[in-house]
Amino acid sequence: MSARNWAFDRPMTDQKPVILIIDDEELMRSGCKQALERIGCTVLTAKDGAEGLRLAREHKPDAAFVDFKMPGMSGMELIEILSKEIPEMVLIMITGYASIGSAVESIHKGAFDFLPKPFSPDQLRTATRRVLEHRNMKIEANRLREEKAQMEKGFITFVSHEMRSPLVVIRQSIEALKMIGEDRFDDQVRELFEKCDRRIKGLEEMIEHWLDISRIGQGTFTPKQDSLSTAGVLERSIDELSPICRKNGIDLETTISENVLKLTGDEESLVRVFSNIIGNATKYTPPGGKISISARSEGRSVKIVISDTGKGIPEDKLPYIFDPFYRVKGKDEVHRGSGLGLTYCKKIVESHGGKIQASSKEGEGTTFELTFPGHIDSV
Amino acid sequence: MDAKKKILVIDDDKDLLFATKLILEKGGYEVFLAEDGKTGVEMWKSVSPDLAIIDMMMETWSEGFSVLEKIRSTETGRDRPLFVLSAVDLQGPYQSFQPPDNYPKVNRVLHKPVKGEDLLRFVGEELGIR
Numbered sequence: 001m002s003a004r005n006w007a008f009d010r011p012m013t014d015q016k017p018v019i020l021i022i023d024d025e026e027l028m029r030s031g032c033k034q035a036l037e038r039i040g041c042t043v044l045t046a047k048d049g050a051e052g053l054r055l056a057r058e059h060k061p062d063a064a065f066v067d068f069k070m071p072g073m074s075g076m077e078l079i080e081i082l083s084k085e086i087p088e089m090v091l092i093m094i095t096g097y098a099s100i101g102s103a104v105e106s107i108h109k110g111a112f113d114f115l116p117k118p119f120s121p122d123q124l125r126t127a128t129r130r131v132l133e134h135r136n137m138k139i140e141a142n143r144l145r146e147e148k149a150q151m152e153k154g155f156i157t158f159v160s161h162e163m164r165s166p167l168v169v170i171r172q173s174i175e176a177l178k179m180i181g182e183d184r185f186d187d188q189v190r191e192l193f194e195k196c197d198r199r200i201k202g203l204e205e206m207i208e209h210w211l212d213i214s215r216i217g218q219g220t221f222t223p224k225q226d227s228l229s230t231a232g233v234l235e236r237s238i239d240e241l242s243p244i245c246r247k248n249g250i251d252l253e254t255t256i257s258e259n260v261l262k263l264t265g266d267e268e269s270l271v272r273v274f275s276n277i278i279g280n281a282t283k284y285t286p287p288g289g290k291i292s293i294s295a296r297s298e299g300r301s302v303k304i305v306i307s308d309t310g311k312g313i314p315e316d317k318l319p320y321i322f323d324p325f326y327r328v329k330g331k332d333e334v335h336r337g338s339g340l341g342l343t344y345c346k347k348i349v350e351s352h353g354g355k356i357q358a359s360s361k362e363g364e365g366t367t368f369e370l371t372f373p374g375h376i377d378s379v
Numbered sequence: 380m381d382a383k384k385k386i387l388v389i390d391d392d393k394d395l396l397f398a399t400k401l402i403l404e405k406g407g408y409e410v411f412l413a414e415d416g417k418t419g420v421e422m423w424k425s426v427s428p429d430l431a432i433i434d435m436m437m438e439t440w441s442e443g444f445s446v447l448e449k450i451r452s453t454e455t456g457r458d459r460p461l462f463v464l465s466a467v468d469l470q471g472p473y474q475s476f477q478p479p480d481n482y483p484k485v486n487r488v489l490h491k492p493v494k495g496e497d498l499l500r501f502v503g504e505e506l507g508i509r
Contacts, residue, residue: 169394172492176398179405179495 016042017132018059022052022078023067023094032065035121036128049073056082056089063090063131065115065124068102076106083110088139090131156211163207171200209340212269213324216347224266227375230295230302231256233267237274238293241282249287257296261374265352273345277306277368280341284366285310300374307367313360321358322346383409384506385426389419389446390434390464395491399432399498406499416446423450429506431456432489434464444482451483460486460505464493 019041021032029045036043044059046052049072056064064082068075079091093106093114103114112134115127174197181189238254245252263270281291289309296303313321320326325339349356354372386408388399393414400410411426413419416437423431431450435443443463450456463485487501 165392168491169392169398172395172398175492175495176401179402179499182405 016040017063017128018042018044018061019128020044020046020052020055020059020061020064022046022049022064022070022075024048024070025067028067028094031121032124035124038121039125039128041128049075049078052078053081056086060086061089062135063092063128065092065094066111067094068099068106069096076102076109079106079111080109088135090135092127092131156214160207160211164204167200167204167207171197174200206340209344213340213344213347216351225264226267227377228263228265228267228270230260230263230304233263233270234274234293234295234304236271237278240271240275241278244279244282245291248282248285250282250285251290253290253292255292255294257294259297260295261297261300261302263302263352263372264375265372269348270352273348273370274304274306276341276345277370281306281308281310281366284308284312289365297374298371300376302372302374304370304372305367306370307365309365312362312364312366313358314362315360318358318360322356383407384430385409385411385428386502387411387413387419387422387426387428387431389413389416389422389431389437391415391437392434395434399493402495402498403502405495406502408502416442419446420449423456424453427455428459430460430462430502432462432464434491436465447483447485462487462489462501464489464491 017040019036021029021036021043022045023029023032024047026047029047033043033045044055044061046055048070052064052066053073055061066075066078066082075093079093082089082091091111093103093111095103095106095114095116103116106114112131113127115124119127174193178190178193181193234254234256238252242252278291278293285291285308291306291308294305317326322342322345324343327339346356349370349372352372354370356371357369358366359369360366384407386403388396388403388410389412390396390399391414396412396414400412403410411422411428413422419431419433422428433443433446433450437443447461447463450461461484465488486505489498489501
């Protein structure tokens, strides 16, 4: 007997691979058993579907060879059941002569491959090796994927904390400076502090957005799938931004149609998206201007439109506004945002299955249109 | 003339302690600092301040909680005002720390960084000054 090949061993253990043979012919069962025991496998045998199912559930073999034509439960049926119940088990359909059609069908039902009769012990061994290798790789890939996700999750959390802490300290120090300076500092000094503070806030925002975008990109961001009241979500953003609209003399008009469909998703992210867009509007709309927010159903979708009467975006810049760090440079660029706000918005909207579009006319205003699939109540 | 009211600040970040101290001193308070939970509790007992501000994000989250519990279980600490400081929660940027009902009593939850005027106003409300 050849030295044990690590590729056969059950992953993470030193145990022999376990193979289940399900065939109504005694000769087949004993022949396969002998052939595979030769290469260091533990072989279980069953003479029909029912016994096969029982053994599979009890022993969770690494792989099973299932005969297509059996009395009682057919091989196809068995494969369908096993692939659902024990997905980690690799299934091979043993097919009769000239039944390629069923062989292909078996793959659709969950078999990894098929082995046409008649086959030699060597052919069986080769097939088994292939199957076990495949299984080991799948398990390894899953393990690595999980490990990577965990590491990234931990990394993201760690980085976010590490990056936020110094910013918190700096901002608190600026607060202290403002307090102790008070009358001693002239307006210019105070203004410098304000500028520093604003930039740091922008940096903090950028970190938040970057982290969320990273999470989405790596698939570790799993938005909730709650059913949300469209009006409720919009109102939260509107409440957040009304004080600044009042302060800047901007009129805020809301039109939410009464029977607008619900949204599906993550409330917090969506609130942030709307707050971001409305917030941008407040930055670029002069006093006396207006921001209009509307929501209505369009077929099975929810359409939300946020438009302002602000300075607008030049036509040649419009296609790029969702790009990371793209800023429409203006001469009077007072409000330096994170540069990731709209990138973030687009990612969140798309991860909710929605679309976001912007249209604008310089000197007249900008309109953002967001379309989301309406919530479908599960039956 | 009334003696200055005493405030104890417990936070593992020295720079944050420094900044907070300056703000509170500007408000006319005498400020004591502790860089960790153990020192914080000891100082509470020895100094007997009128109010304490405790950082909930020291080393481990449970350290802040433990300090809170220990102070509340002292004679002087039972009813005096205690504020807790939280930074942004690690789990999500907009989910801030809110103590559940069975927590030792917390008079206010502050979020770092705290605006100078706000801090002085809140402290003033508790200690009846300004």
